[in-house]
Amino acid sequence: MPPSRATSMSMRILQLCKKFPYPLKDGEAIAVTYLSKALVDLGCEITLLSMNTTKHFSDLSKLPSAYNHYKDIHDIDLDNSIKVVDAFKNLFSKESYHVSRYVDKAFEQKLIELLNEEEYDIIQLETLYLAPYVPIIKKHSKGLITMRAHNVEFEIWERITKNTEFLPKKLYLNYLTNKLKNFELEHLNSYDYLIPVTERDLKTFKKLGYKNGALASPIGLDTTNYIKQGVSVAKKEGLNICFIGALDWMPNYEGFEWFLKNVWSQLMEDHDEIYFSVAGRNTPDSVMSVKEKNVGVYGEVADAVSFISNSDIMVVPLFSGSGMRVKILEGMALGKTVITTSLGLEGISAQHKEEILIADTPEEFIEMINYCNDDKSVLERIGKNAREFVIKYYDNKKNAEQLLDLYKKLIKSPQYAR
Numbered sequence: 001m002p003p004s005r006a007t008s009m010s011m012r013i014l015q016l017c018k019k020f021p022y023p024l025k026d027g028e029a030i031a032v033t034y035l036s037k038a039l040v041d042l043g044c045e046i047t048l049l050s051m052n053t054t055k056h057f058s059d060l061s062k063l064p065s066a067y068n069h070y071k072d073i074h075d076i077d078l079d080n081s082i083k084v085v086d087a088f089k090n091l092f093s094k095e096s097y098h099v100s101r102y103v104d105k106a107f108e109q110k111l112i113e114l115l116n117e118e119e120y121d122i123i124q125l126e127t128l129y130l131a132p133y134v135p136i137i138k139k140h141s142k143g144l145i146t147m148r149a150h151n152v153e154f155e156i157w158e159r160i161t162k163n164t165e166f167l168p169k170k171l172y173l174n175y176l177t178n179k180l181k182n183f184e185l186e187h188l189n190s191y192d193y194l195i196p197v198t199e200r201d202l203k204t205f206k207k208l209g210y211k212n213g214a215l216a217s218p219i220g221l222d223t224t225n226y227i228k229q230g231v232s233v234a235k236k237e238g239l240n241i242c243f244i245g246a247l248d249w250m251p252n253y254e255g256f257e258w259f260l261k262n263v264w265s266q267l268m269e270d271h272d273e274i275y276f277s278v279a280g281r282n283t284p285d286s287v288m289s290v291k292e293k294n295v296g297v298y299g300e301v302a303d304a305v306s307f308i309s310n311s312d313i314m315v316v317p318l319f320s321g322s323g324m325r326v327k328i329l330e331g332m333a334l335g336k337t338v339i340t341t342s343l344g345l346e347g348i349s350a351q352h353k354e355e356i357l358i359a360d361t362p363e364e365f366i367e368m369i370n371y372c373n374d375d376k377s378v379l380e381r382i383g384k385n386a387r388e389f390v391i392k393y394y395d396n397k398k399n400a401e402q403l404l405d406l407y408k409k410l411i412k413s414p415q416y417a418r
Contacts, residue, residue: 332355333387
């Protein structure tokens with residue numbers, strides 16, 4: 001029999017992750033870490049159970065001493081690489097190949113062990129990919145199951161598929177996307193409470209049939225960490241534009257390629273004084289070998305904050321994806337002028353030419369870059385507004401307080417008792 005729900009003052013949370021949330025070089029790691037740290041500061045006791053995948057492997061022996069907010073950390077090595085044989089077999093299965101690569105017996109056994117050893121008030125799942133473990137949690141715990149939905153997952157792949165031109169690949173992606181969508185919809189009401197990171201995603205989930213309790217809780221930053229620092233690349237004369245993002249993530253890669261081909265080549269016809277600095281985790285050789293005029297590719301940089309700080313403008317040319325783009329929030333928190341697409345801004349309520357600049361076509365990107373280049377006071381004004389905006393609306397402590405207040409009410413509610 002699982003133990004009864006805790007009655008102590010300290011709320012106990014078991015946080016499940018599909019990849020280890022360190023280093024802080026992608027939006028998911030930042031979102032997980034900043035929220036968990038803020039909840040601990042508010043008096044919660046959090047245990048982390050995370051997969052440590054081949055794609056995003058983290059050497060835990062190199063965790064900094066400051067990464068000490070968790071009561072306990074448990075990691076399970078997982079080979080989630082795409083295998084040709086498994087991908088082929090999946091063609092004849094109803095299972096989602098996106099999700100099945102995160103189903104692991106060792107992770108399941110460790111989860112059961114933790115649930116039987118200690119009572120948790122909340123079991124917080126970070127992303128849809130932990131949904132296969134919901135039946136196990138319900139069997140071994142009376143804790144409240146919450147799903148922190150970083151995205152509408154199938155929506156990302158619908159948009160990637162739409163932007164794919166090569167027909168065989170498009171058909172295959174469409175097949176995988178439909179199975180992912182079926183999985184997401186089938187599990188939509190299996191959680192006690194849903195926590196999307198944007199109001200827009202919350203409305204989408206409800207339209208898709210979600211009926212249980214929900215709260216939109218935006219990703220927050222520890223804004224004290226975003227103070228202009230020293231630089232990691234050599235400062236050049238003229239306007240410096242930067243792009244940073246994991247380049248093994250298809251939306252980032254396709255956005256970078258689109259910008260380089262459709263915007264940068266045109267921009268260079270009229271500007272010799274503008275530079276483009278590119279960085280990203282798992283940068284492929286095709287990007288590292290780019291020889292375009294005034295373009296510097298740095299691969300994975302040690303300090304993303306310093307890299308962004310060295311720029312005047314940050315471009316985020318996204319045409320697929322879902323949820324909230326943490327890199328945009330980071331750029332804004334650093335007082336940078338961010339130029340992104342309408343899709344890139346989804347979930348962030350910043351206003352065009354006030355806290356951010358919006359561009360959806362090559363012509364609009366060039367127009368916005370010229371807008372900044374012709375009047376440098378634009379950079380200072382928008383950057384100042386952007387930083388104030390993030391501090392006001394996307395501070396991790398404020399968001400954590402709201403979420404913790406909700407958790408306290410939920411665990412006392414007879415509606416969620418098991």
